[in-house]
Structure formats: structure tokens, C-alpha cells
Amino acid sequence: MNGDDTIAAVASGMTNSGISVIRISGPQAIDIAEAVFRKKKKEAYCKANLSEKTSHTIHYGYVCWQGEVVDEVLLLLMKGPRSFTAEDTVEIQCHGGALVTRKVLQTVIHAGARPAEPGEFSKRAFLNGRMDLSQAEAVADIIQAKSKLALANSIRQLSGSVLHKIKELRSCILDEVSFIEAALDDPEHMDITGFSETLIKENEKNLQEIEKLLASANQGRYLSQGIKTVILGKPNAGKSSLLNAILGTNRAIVTDIAGTTRDMLTEEVVFGDIALQVVDTAGIRESNDKVEQIGISLAKKEAADADLILYVADSSVPFDESDRQILPLLRGKKVLALLNKSDLPPCVSEDEMREFLCEDCSEAGIVSVSMKSPDDCKKIENEIREMFFQGKLSENEEVVITAERHLLSLEKAAESLREVSASIAAGMPEDFFSIDLMNAYRELGFIIGEETDEDLINNIFNKFCMGK
Numbered sequence: 001m002n003g004d005d006t007i008a009a010v011a012s013g014m015t016n017s018g019i020s021v022i023r024i025s026g027p028q029a030i031d032i033a034e035a036v037f038r039k040k041k042k043e044a045y046c047k048a049n050l051s052e053k054t055s056h057t058i059h060y061g062y063v064c065w066q067g068e069v070v071d072e073v074l075l076l077l078m079k080g081p082r083s084f085t086a087e088d089t090v091e092i093q094c095h096g097g098a099l100v101t102r103k104v105l106q107t108v109i110h111a112g113a114r115p116a117e118p119g120e121f122s123k124r125a126f127l128n129g130r131m132d133l134s135q136a137e138a139v140a141d142i143i144q145a146k147s148k149l150a151l152a153n154s155i156r157q158l159s160g161s162v163l164h165k166i167k168e169l170r171s172c173i174l175d176e177v178s179f180i181e182a183a184l185d186d187p188e189h190m191d192i193t194g195f196s197e198t199l200i201k202e203n204e205k206n207l208q209e210i211e212k213l214l215a216s217a218n219q220g221r222y223l224s225q226g227i228k229t230v231i232l233g234k235p236n237a238g239k240s241s242l243l244n245a246i247l248g249t250n251r252a253i254v255t256d257i258a259g260t261t262r263d264m265l266t267e268e269v270v271f272g273d274i275a276l277q278v279v280d281t282a283g284i285r286e287s288n289d290k291v292e293q294i295g296i297s298l299a300k301k302e303a304a305d306a307d308l309i310l311y312v313a314d315s316s317v318p319f320d321e322s323d324r325q326i327l328p329l330l331r332g333k334k335v336l337a338l339l340n341k342s343d344l345p346p347c348v349s350e351d352e353m354r355e356f357l358c359e360d361c362s363e364a365g366i367v368s369v370s371m372k373s374p375d376d377c378k379k380i381e382n383e384i385r386e387m388f389f390q391g392k393l394s395e396n397e398e399v400v401i402t403a404e405r406h407l408l409s410l411e412k413a414a415e416s417l418r419e420v421s422a423s424i425a426a427g428m429p430e431d432f433f434s435i436d437l438m439n440a441y442r443e444l445g446f447i448i449g450e451e452t453d454e455d456l457i458n459n460i461f462n463k464f465c466m467g468k
Contacts, residue, residue, distance in 0.1 A: 024108055282299050
């Protein structure tokens with residue numbers, strides 16, 4: 001699909017910078033560029049005849065309008081379909097001041113382009129078959145990536161990791177439906193006897209592949225949104241020092257006075273190459289201070305929603321009642337217990353911590369650290385990586401699902417395939433299999449945009465930034 005109109009937008013940020021990029025795309029992109037772009041010969045400005053130039057070439061000149069020079073620029077010419085949108089596309093690199101960038105864009109619009117809507121360049125790339133819907137969403141994920149791991153996964157999706165897996169599954173399902181339909185339409189020439197045994201094996205294989213994708217969704221959420229990490233501990237255990245060490249800056253106030261932190265501090269941080277949403281909380285203890293009580297109540301609420309709890313224990317003093325009050329908050333959670341202040345004579349060992357935690361945690365790691373040692377942050381990072389990514393996600397080439405939309409479609413597809421297996425087990429007629437197989441086929445198609453509607457497409461691309 002080629003749009004009837006030509007769109008333009010600033011593809012770089014609208015802040016002062018070295019250069020700015022104005023992107024023009026559509027059937028009149030080259031004509032509009034010719035209307036505003038001039039080359040200088042001696043003392044005269046003349047047209048560049050861009051339509052006669054070779055695609056994927058760069059031209060030096062000036063943007064001019066009504067006899068006035070707007071800016072000195074470089075112009076990149078890309079003729080369709082060899083462009084991001086598969087349409088004729090021109091990108092103008094001008095000086096990066098906000099005012100001059102705006103003037104160049106206004107000049108292009110005066111010449112016949114209209115302002116692009118959010119995500120409209122990517123939307124045109126999808127509608128023109130330049131990429132599927134999962135690849136288009138990966139473009140937005142690359143821009144918003146919070147960590148090295150998230151970026152690596154988004155690049156894999158942009159190169160087609162999700163597309164290829166979904167197409168493979170849809171092809172298998174379609175082959176099964178085609179055979180059933182053909183055999184039912186022409187029973188004299190195609191024998192369907194015994195096909196149920198073959199189908200149940202293929203169906204289980206496809207279901208296992210979908211369940212494998214579903215199982216990756218938690219990792220995908222950790223990559224795209226970050227691991228919600230709540231720091232818990234009794235007062236003066238070193239929670240705020242831990243937050244400052246993770247952030248690499250003095251964000252939280254640290255004193256020897258117990259109960260210094262009373263409110264929550266929330267920060268997004270890339271810890272090594274892992275994205276964390278870190279919440280530092282008030283120390284857990286009995287208190288008559290109303291403000292501190294509120295802080296403790298908020299800490300307990302945050303702990304209930306956490307993906308990971310960093311339990312900071314002062315290893316230089318024995319466990320006490322405040323530590324025991326923390327135990328119920330750890331039940332069913334992934335916990336990394338930090339025996340802090342390891343530079344002091346120990347009163348609590350790792351074995352004692354393990355016994356203290358007992359069976360309360362779904363998964364627990366224990367490490368001795370000192371916030372005075374910069375190297376100990378690396379220990380914490382490695383433990384988190386092992387706990388959530390088995391230590392090696394950056395080298396993992398498997399598909400990881402990050403989009404909630406993909407997850408919902410996969411869940412519906414899996415349910416349809418389970419219905420197929422149930423129908424086979426119940427001895428139902430073969431045409432019942434086709435109904436559920438086609439439901440799974442359609443749900444998988446929603447992921448890559450082969451089964452979708454205009455409202456969904458608009459909703460996805462409206463979340464993109466203006467120049468993308």
C-alpha cells in the first residue's frame with residue numbers, strides 16, 4: 001500500500017544538537033525535495049534535478065524558500081522500494097538547533113508535505129510489506145531499550161526471530177487443516193483413516209513450541225520493563241548504602257541513625273547490563289513513630305509486588321526480632337540475601353542465613369558483601385543474572401517474547417491446540433479439529449499482522465515517536 005500523500009517529520013530529537021534529520025516519505029517526496037533544495041553554482045542557487053540522480057546518494061546544498069536560504073544541508077536520496085517505508089524517501093540533515101530544524105520542516109510542509117502522525121513511517125513500512133508487525137514493534141523496543149540485554153533481544157526481533165518462529169508454526173497448522181479439508185471434500189481419493197494419530201503428535205509438537213514461547217514471557221518482561229527490585233532490611237543494615245552503590249551516586253541519605261529512611265526511593269537503573277526498577281524502603285521494625293509506621297507499611301506493600309527482594313542483613317550483629325518480622329515478606333519470592341558489613345567480624349554465617357530463610361522463599365541466593373567494596377556490586381549483579389537469566393541470556397539466540405499483545409495471542413493459540421487434542425481424545429469428527437486449528441492459526445497471525453484490523457494497527461503505531 002502506498003499512501004496518496006507525502007509525509008514529513010523530524011526524525012531526530014527536537015533539542016539543540018550537532019545535526020537534525022528531517023525525513024520525507026511518499027509519492028511526492030522527490031518533487032518536494034527538488035522544490036526546496038538548491039545547489040550553489042558561483043553566486044546563483046539552482047535546482048539539483050534530484051529525480052535524475054541515482055538512488056542512495058548524498059548531495060550537498062541548501063534548503064531555500066522564496067529566495068531565502070534556510071540552512072546549509074546534506075540530502076540523502078532513497079528511491080522506493082529500497083527505503084525504510086518502501087516509498088520514495090528523502091532525509092535532510094541540517095544544523096541541529098531547534099529553531100533551524102523547525103524552519104526546515106516548515107519549508108518542506110509549505111512545499112507540499114503534511115506533518116506525519118506518530119509512528120506513521122513505521123506504519124507505512126508495515127503496510128507496504130517492508131516488515132511484519134512484530135518487527136515494527138521491535139523498532140520501538142530498540143528505541144526504548146533500557147539495557148544491553150533488552151537491546152540485543154530487540155535487534156533479534158527486528159531481524160525476524162519472532163516472525164520466522166510464528167510463520168513456521170502457522171505453516172505446520174495450515175498443512176494439517178489443508179489435509180483435513182481436502183480429505184473431507186474428496187474422500188474417494190484421500191484416505192483420512194489414521195490421521196488422528198499423526199495429527200495428535202504434530203499438534204503436541206506445535207503446542208510445546210508455543211508453551212516454550214509463553215515460558216519466555218517472564219524473561220521478556222524483565223528485559224523490557226526491568227526487574228522490580230525491593231530492598232528490605234531492618235534499620236541501619238545498609239539498605240541505602242546498597243541503593244547508592246547500585247546507582248553509583250549518593251541518592252539516599254546514609255547515617256548511623258536507625259530509621260533515617262522513612263519514605264520510599266524509586267529509581268530505574270541499568271545494573272551492569274540488567275535493567276532494574278529499584279525501590280529502597282524504610283527499615284522494618286516495631287516503631288511508635290507515625291511517619292515511620294507509614295513508611296514500613298509502604299515497604300510491605302512494595303515487597304508483595306516485587307520480582308526480586310534484596311534482603312540486607314547486618315552480618316556483624318546476631319539476628320533479632322526485626323529480622324524475623326521480615327521473614328513473612330519473603331514467602332514465595334525470589335530473594336537475594338546480602339550479608340552486609342562483611343569487613344567487620346561476622347556474627348552471622350551463610351549457613352545460618354540459609355537456615356534462617358528455611359523454605360520461605362521460592363528461590364534464594366546468599367552472598368557476603370561490604371558496601372565499602374566496589375567489587376561486591378559485581379557479585380550482586382552476577383547473582384541476579386543467574387537467578388533471572390541463568391547467567392547467559394546475552395548469548396541466547398532463542399526467541400524471547402516481550403510484548404503483552406504477543407503473549408495474549410499465544411495463550412489463545414495454545415488453548416485452541418489443547419482443544420484439538422481433547423477432541424481427538426474424545427473421538428470427535430475431523431471437521432471439529434479444523435475449527436480449533438484455524439482459531440490457533442488466526443491468533444498466531446495477529447502477532448505478525450497477517451490477521452489484524454485497522455484499529456489495532458493504529459493503536460500500535462500511535463505509541464511510536466513522531467519521526468519513526
